[in-house]
Amino acid sequence: MSDALRATIKVACSNCNLRELCMPMGLLPQELERLDNLVATRRKIKRGATLFRTGEAFGSLFAVRTGFFKTCVTSEDGRDQVTGFQMAGEIIGLDGIVNDRHTCDAVALEDAEVCVMPFERLGELSREVGALQHHLHRVMSREIVREHGVMLLLGTMHAEERLAAFLLNLVQRLHARGFSGSELVLRMTRQEIGSYLGLKLETVSRTFSRFADQGLIDVRHRHVRILDVDALKALLPQPGVA
Amino acid sequence: MSDALRATIKVACSNCNLRELCMPMGLLPQELERLDNLVATRRKIKRGATLFRTGEAFGSLFAVRTGFFKTCVTSEDGRDQVTGFQMAGEIIGLDGIVNDRHTCDAVALEDAEVCVMPFERLGELSREVGALQHHLHRVMSREIVREHGVMLLLGTMHAEERLAAFLLNLVQRLHARGFSGSELVLRMTRQEIGSYLGLKLETVSRTFSRFADQGLIDVRHRHVRILDVDALKALLPQPGVA
DNA sequence: CGGAAGTTTGAAGATACTCAAGCGCAGTGG
DNA sequence: CCACTGCGCTTGAGTATCTTCAAACTTCCG
Numbered sequence: 360m361s362d363a364l365r366a367t368i369k370v371a372c373s374n375c376n377l378r379e380l381c382m383p384m385g386l387l388p389q390e391l392e393r394l395d396n397l398v399a400t401r402r403k404i405k406r407g408a409t410l411f412r413t414g415e416a417f418g419s420l421f422a423v424r425t426g427f428f429k430t431c432v433t434s435e436d437g438r439d440q441v442t443g444f445q446m447a448g449e450i451i452g453l454d455g456i457v458n459d460r461h462t463c464d465a466v467a468l469e470d471a472e473v474c475v476m477p478f479e480r481l482g483e484l485s486r487e488v489g490a491l492q493h494h495l496h497r498v499m500s501r502e503i504v505r506e507h508g509v510m511l512l513l514g515t516m517h518a519e520e521r522l523a524a525f526l527l528n529l530v531q532r533l534h535a536r537g538f539s540g541s542e543l544v545l546r547m548t549r550q551e552i553g554s555y556l557g558l559k560l561e562t563v564s565r566t567f568s569r570f571a572d573q574g575l576i577d578v579r580h581r582h583v584r585i586l587d588v589d590a591l592k593a594l595l596p597q598p599g600v601a
Numbered sequence: 602m603s604d605a606l607r608a609t610i611k612v613a614c615s616n617c618n619l620r621e622l623c624m625p626m627g628l629l630p631q632e633l634e635r636l637d638n639l640v641a642t643r644r645k646i647k648r649g650a651t652l653f654r655t656g657e658a659f660g661s662l663f664a665v666r667t668g669f670f671k672t673c674v675t676s677e678d679g680r681d682q683v684t685g686f687q688m689a690g691e692i693i694g695l696d697g698i699v700n701d702r703h704t705c706d707a708v709a710l711e712d713a714e715v716c717v718m719p720f721e722r723l724g725e726l727s728r729e730v731g732a733l734q735h736h737l738h739r740v741m742s743r744e745i746v747r748e749h750g751v752m753l754l755l756g757t758m759h760a761e762e763r764l765a766a767f768l769l770n771l772v773q774r775l776h777a778r779g780f781s782g783s784e785l786v787l788r789m790t791r792q793e794i795g796s797y798l799g800l801k802l803e804t805v806s807r808t809f810s811r812f813a814d815q816g817l818i819d820v821r822h823r824h825v826r827i828l829d830v831d832a833l834k835a836l837l838p839q840p841g842v843a
Numbered sequence: 844c845g846g847a848a849g850t851t852t853g854a855a856g857a858t859a860c861t862c863a864a865g866c867g868c869a870g871t872g873g
Numbered sequence: 874c875c876a877c878t879g880c881g882c883t884t885g886a887g888t889a890t891c892t893t894c895a896a897a898c899t900t901c902c903g
Contacts, residue, residue, distance in 0.1 A: 432749045434838035440753040454749065456742035463749060482735065486728045493724065499741040500698035506748040507674045507696065507705060511682040513755035514799035518859070549882065557756035562859060564883055580868075580882070596676035760891070790849065801892060806851055822850070822900070 371395045372474075380448030380535070381422050382476065382494065390488045397484055398422075400475045410451065410465040410473060417455025419475045423447050426471020427546040430454075431554065432463045441555040443505070444468075444529075444547065447536055450498050452478075468546040513557045516596065521556040522566045523594040526576070530585060541588065545581040613637045614716075622690030622777070623664050624718065624736065632730045639726055640664075642717045652693065652707040652715060659697025661717045665689050668713020669788040672696075673796065674705045683797040685747070686710075686771075686789065689778055692740050694720075710788040755799045758838065763798040764808045765836040768818070772827060783830065787823040 372383040373391045382398075383391050401424065404410055410421060413433065423445050430451065433439040442463060445451050455461040456478065485492035512521055526543075534540040545552070549560040549567075556563070567583075570576045575591055577584040585591065614625040615633045624640075625633050643666065646652050652663060655675065665687050672693065675681040684705060687693050697703040698720065727734035754763055768785075776782040787794070791802040791809075798805070809825075812818045817833055819826040827833065 432753050434753060434757070436838050438753070438757045438838050440749075440756045442749050442752055453742055454746050457739045457746055462746050482731075482738070486731075486734065489724075489728075492728065495738075496724070496741070497699045499738070499745065500695055502745055503741065503748065504696050504699055504704050506745065506752065507682075507684050509752055510684055510748065510755060511674050511676060511680070513752060514682045514796065515676070515680045548880095554756065559860060560882080561861085561884085565859095568883075596678050596680050791851095792849080802850080803852085803893085804891060807891095810851075 372398055375424075377422075377424065377448040382450070382474075382491075382498075384494055385490050386488070386494075387490070390490060393484055393488065394491065397480050398474045398476055402473050402475055404467040404471045404473065406467055406469050406471075408467055410467065410471075411455070411461045412464050413461055415461050417452065417459050417461055417478070419477050420450055420452040420481065421465075421473040421475060423449050423451065424472040424474055426473075427468045428465050428471060429468055429547060429551060429555075430463045430465050439554060440557075441547075441551055442509075444555065446532060450502075453499055453502055468551075509555075511596075518556075518558055518562050518566050519569070520594050520596065521558065522552075522563065522570070523591045525552065525556055526583065526585065527588075527591055527595070541585045543583050545583060614640055617666075619664075619666065619690040624692070624716075624733075624740075626736055627732050628730070628736075629732070632732060635726060635730065636733065639722050640716045640718055644715050644717055646709040646713045646715065648709055648711050648713075650709055652709065652713075653697070653703045654706050655703055657703050659694065659701050659703055659720070661719050662692055662694040662723065663707075663715040663717060665691050665693065666714040666716055668715075669710045670707050670713060671710055671789060671793060671797075672705045672707050681796060682799075683789075683793055684751075686797065688774060692744075695741055695744055710793075751797075753838075760798075760800055760804050760808050761811070762836050762838060763800065764794075764805065764812070765833045767794065767798055768825065768827065769830070769833055769837070783827045785825050787825060 372378055372381070372394050373388070375381065375383070378384070378391075383394055386394060402410075402421075404426070410428065411417075425447060428445040428451060429441050430443050430445065431439050431441045445465075451465050451473070452461070454463050481491075481495065485495050512524055516524065529545075530540055530543050533543055547555075549563045552558075553560045553563045558566075567576070567578045570591075571578050573590070575585070575587045577586055614620055614623070614636050615630070617623065617625070620626070620633075625636055628636060644652075644663075646668070652670065653659075667689060670687040670693060671683050672685050672687065673681050673683045687707075693707050693715070694703070696705050723733075723737065727737050754766055758766065771787075772782055772785050775785055789797075791805045794800075795802045795805045800808075809818070809820045812833075813820050815832075817827070817829045819828055
């Protein structure tokens with residue numbers, strides 16, 4: 360097989376093992392082929408490099424193929440807030456649509472690869488393919504709902520509840536991608552976790568230690584094993600029958 | 602003029618004084634007319650009543666014509682988080698798209714009226730009218746970016762900074778609608794402000810009092826006059842040259 | 844006009860933060 | 874192969890901000 364052919368096959372949504380999680384979800388075979396044509400290019404990003412930065416012109420949405428990203432907004436005096444962590448199959452760049460400029464940075468936390476989806480063409484195609492139009496709307500709506508959840512977390516939860524919610528969310532998403540439902544390797548630092556959860560890195564570290572002392576998890580730096588899922592879930596704000 | 606005719610004229614986007622802020626933004630006359638046909642019904646909501654509740658079936662987006670809303674998510678154990686306050690020209694209901702069910706409550710904080718936009722038809726029309734398609738994308742993207750800002754606020758700011766950001770955002774939006782740029786009447790309680798800002802009502806009240814002591818504002822319960830905009834802006838996380 | 848709801852203010856207390864020091868792993872170069 | 878260096882992580886002590894609990898006052902609505 361030639362390199363060119365391999366690349367063509369590899370990039371095709373129709374052959375992608377993420378197709379049930381990612382943009383092609385629910386599309387018919389002939390619609391899928393049109394999406395294949397649209398997703399013409401991929402892009403590799405090294406660990407620590409940015410996919411885009413605040414202020415850069417917006418042109419495309421990106422679907423994570425491999426690797427792990429964080430997105431963060433930065434205020435001019437240096438305070439920054441991680442707004443999300445993205446893994447395979449998830450869409451990055453929606454923030455850029457409104458003003459044709461990105462309003463956050465997207466940074467690869469490990470060597471990564473993304474599919475580049477020119478937004479103009481995505482719009483054209485979604486005018487003809489109803490399923491794609493609806494899927495795009497759902498992707499944006501899902502992001503809005505996710506952020507509501509983060510607001511609830513930041514606005515009302517204590518450190519232990521925040522970290523429990525964070526860990527459970529991560530393993531759940533990893534599990535949906537075929538990884539373990541109880542073991543995970545953190546791709547981000549304590550500082551980045553803290554930024555996402557509105558806590559200082561020391562508080563994140565202390566809370567990890569407390570969970571370990573209570574026998575809820577086993578932490579060894581970036582490696583976390585969940586020992587008592589139910590106890591972690593019990594920390595979340597959905598305990599009673601209410 | 603007959604009641605029927607008056608209603609027709611009143612509901613038409615083409616005659617609406619909010620058309621430059623709301624859904625019709627940037628549409629050509631003939632496109633506007635098609636939007637008029639889509640926005641067939643209005644709905645009045647009394648103060649304290651809900652436009653929709655968590656769990657209800659999603660069918661339409663709503664454009665605020667008059668009045669003032671809050672949206673809030675509630676965790677089963679009673680904790681709730683106000684996710685936004687919406688005024689004339691703003692769109693409510695985007696959260697419902699992803700799962701065809703609403704995931705938050707929308708409550709009128711004063712007697713209000715909304716334009717009902719059936720989402721199915723909005724999708725159809727935006728397939729034919731490119732400007733509408735793009736505008737819908739922008740509305741959703743703007744909401745995502747707004748929520749990034751709230752996450753930055755909840756994750757990194759102190760009480761004074763949060764309240765300053767809140768007040769400045771409110772007057773700015775009111776000013777864009779022809780109201781004063783320095784005087785406003787709060788439509789929400791201290792409790793609701795606190796819920797939005799991740800603070801307790803007592804902290805909100807104390808922070809108002811501190812601002813008043815410092816001569817930054819004049820507070821008389823729900824009535825607020827901003828006396829020193831620059832000082833308030835200086836509290837925000839964009840002080841230096843950075 | 845009366846009662847409920849909302850607001851203000853005080854005092855005590857808790858959670859998370861700041862500052863600081865030491866540890867450990869990973870990657871590099873001798 | 875091992876030592877070195879840097880970055881990230883952990884842990885402790887003291888502190889600050891915000892919260893909790895409580896009481897009194899004001900406004901608004903029926």
